[in-house]
Amino acid sequence: MFSSLVKNIGSRAFKGSRTVGSIFINRAQLSSLVFIEHKNKKIDNATLNTITAAKNLGGPVSALVAGSDAQEIAGQVAKLDGIDKVIVANNPIFDNNLAEVITPLLASVHENIKSTHILASHSNIGKRILPRLAAKLDVQQISDIISIENESTFVRPVYAAFPPAIEKDSASPTEETTAPEITAKSVWVKEEVIKADRPDLSSAKIVVSGGRAVKSVEGFKIIQDLADKLGAAVGASRAAVDAGYCDNSLQVGQTGKIVAPQLYIAIGISGAIQHLAGMKDSKVIVSINKDPDAPIFQISDYSMVGDLFKIVPELTEKI
Ligand code: FAD
Numbered sequence: 611m612f613s614s615l616v617k618n619i620g621s622r623a624f625k626g627s628r629t630v631g632s633i634f635i636n637r638a639q640l641s642s643l644v645f646i647e648h649k650n651k652k653i654d655n656a657t658l659n660t661i662t663a664a665k666n667l668g669g670p671v672s673a674l675v676a677g678s679d680a681q682e683i684a685g686q687v688a689k690l691d692g693i694d695k696v697i698v699a700n701n702p703i704f705d706n707n708l709a710e711v712i713t714p715l716l717a718s719v720h721e722n723i724k725s726t727h728i729l730a731s732h733s734n735i736g737k738r739i740l741p742r743l744a745a746k747l748d749v750q751q752i753s754d755i756i757s758i759e760n761e762s763t764f765v766r767p768v769y770a771a772f773p774p775a776i777e778k779d780s781a782s783p784t785e786e787t788t789a790p791e792i793t794a795k796s797v798w799v800k801e802e803v804i805k806a807d808r809p810d811l812s813s814a815k816i817v818v819s820g821g822r823a824v825k826s827v828e829g830f831k832i833i834q835d836l837a838d839k840l841g842a843a844v845g846a847s848r849a850a851v852d853a854g855y856c857d858n859s860l861q862v863g864q865t866g867k868i869v870a871p872q873l874y875i876a877i878g879i880s881g882a883i884q885h886l887a888g889m890k891d892s893k894v895i896v897s898i899n900k901d902p903d904a905p906i907f908q909i910s911d912y913s914m915v916g917d918l919f920k921i922v923p924e925l926t927e928k929i
Pocket of ligand 1: 820821822823846847848849850861862863864865866867877878879880881882883884885888898899900901904916917918919
């Protein structure tokens with residue numbers, strides 16, 4: 611086990627990319643194991659960034675695909691640039707990515723292939739699995755990696771930097787792995803997906819976000835009306851969420867969702883670093899704030915200084 615050198619950076623240099631969580635084990639021969647997240651027979655986008663991160667490390671990259679659809683996903687993974695081998699755990703016990711069952715599986719695969727680095731995307735799933743795995747293997751976990759300088763020097767936090775993995779001409783070999791004996795104490799109950807008429811916040815092309823300045827649940831309706839006119843998703847700052855003006859699933863930022871739409875409209879949001887962490891990769895940023903010195907204007911492409919209660923309804927009406 612070794613510690614890593616950590617640098618702090620925070621700029622707009624890293625566009626449209628995601629962070630990676632990783633575990634490091636000091637061995638002579640560099641090799642990586644990537645946990646592949648997938649859903650509805652599709653590889654998760656953040657996992658594609660993670661594969662590129664593993665490739666950047668330099669050694670051979672193995673991918674672990676688990677669950678009932680593992681074989682099908684393995685075919686897709688094997689074709690990705692950067693992947694040298696795909697390991698398949700074709701077993702429904704691994705559906706839904708319960709940390710309790712994925713962790714021993716990863717540990718067992720790691721024991722077989724003796725990887726020096728184990729990587730997963732910085733998702734809810736990765737964040738549940740990697741700390742357990744680190745404890746199990748008694749090694750250090752490093753979160754939020756945005757760039758790799760070498761096998762022991764990593765740049766963090768947030769604002770990821772790895773482009774998604776792309777398809778190559780040939781497919782890497784795949785092999786089956788036998789699941790270790792696992793007794794799970796938790797069971798998957800169900801997934802409740804909130805049905806909404808608006809686009810999904812994480813993948814919407816346009817996001818309209820409101821901050822503390824909307825002042826109330828009624829005030830937040832101004833944000834929703836504009837979003838509906840634009841066919842946009844609704845977002846919010848943590849201050850708006852904490853004040854109860856909207857649901858916490860709308861929070862954008864370091865501790866909320868990370869978005870990178872074509873257009874992000876920030877209304878009555880000051881531009882705290884934790885908010886910027888979740889939206890600064892947006893292609894075009896428009897801000898409305900009554901304070902001409904609001905920090906949000908520093909990263910905005912279009913800035914409107916004025917009262918949101920006047921500007922936003924006018925804008926909505928004119929669209
Ligand atoms: P404020 O900072 O209060 O800004 C309100 C803005 O509205 C001001 O700029 C003001 O000039 C403007 N305004 C006021 N009235 C009007 C008006 N009538 N018309 C136009 N403009 C007006 N924050 C997040 O957003 N997301 C996160 O994920 C997040 N994670 C955090 C994690 C940690 C560990 C910590 C410590 C903080 C986190 N925060 C997060 C909180 C963050 O630091 C800020 O407190 C928060 O983003 C502020 O929200 P705001 O911009 O809505 O409110």
